[in-house]
Amino acid sequence: MGGYILDLVIVALIIIGLTATIGVLTNGIGNRFFGGKKRTEFVDLSNKMQVGWKTVGGNKKD
Template sequence: MGGYILDLTIIALLVIGITAVMGVVTNGIGVKLFGGKKKNVFVDKSGRIQTGWKSVGGSKK
């Protein structure tokens, strides 16, 4: 019974992991191929909105 649970857990983790990696890779390929001129529009807008904000967290070296 323990072997079955171990096998089930390993397969579940593999399926979830492979699905997550495939999603990220597919999204990256889609942005590169079909992004066109506006592929950075959300990153650029976010950067413009956050200009002048105070930095929080992290270490202050």
Template sequence: MGEYIMDVAIVALLVIGITATVGVITNGIGTGLFGGKNKNEFVVQSNKIQTNWKSVGGGKGK
């Protein structure tokens, strides 16, 4: 019975992992092929918002 539960758990993890991976890959391909001029829309907006923010952490003597 323990082996059966372990097999089901392994198959479930593989199905979830493969599904997630295929989703990310498909999204990347779709954005690259069909994104047009708006494919970086969210990155550009995020960079606009973060313009002139102060840098924090990581530096000595700042």
């Protein structure tokens, strides 16, 4: 019974890992080839909105 559960867990981890990896790869490929001119639209808008904001947290590296 323990061997069955171990096999089930290993197969589940492999399936979940492959699914996550394939999702990241296809998202990157889709953005690269089908993103067009507006590929960074949301990142650019976010950066434009955050101009002048104070940095919070972390270590100062002046």
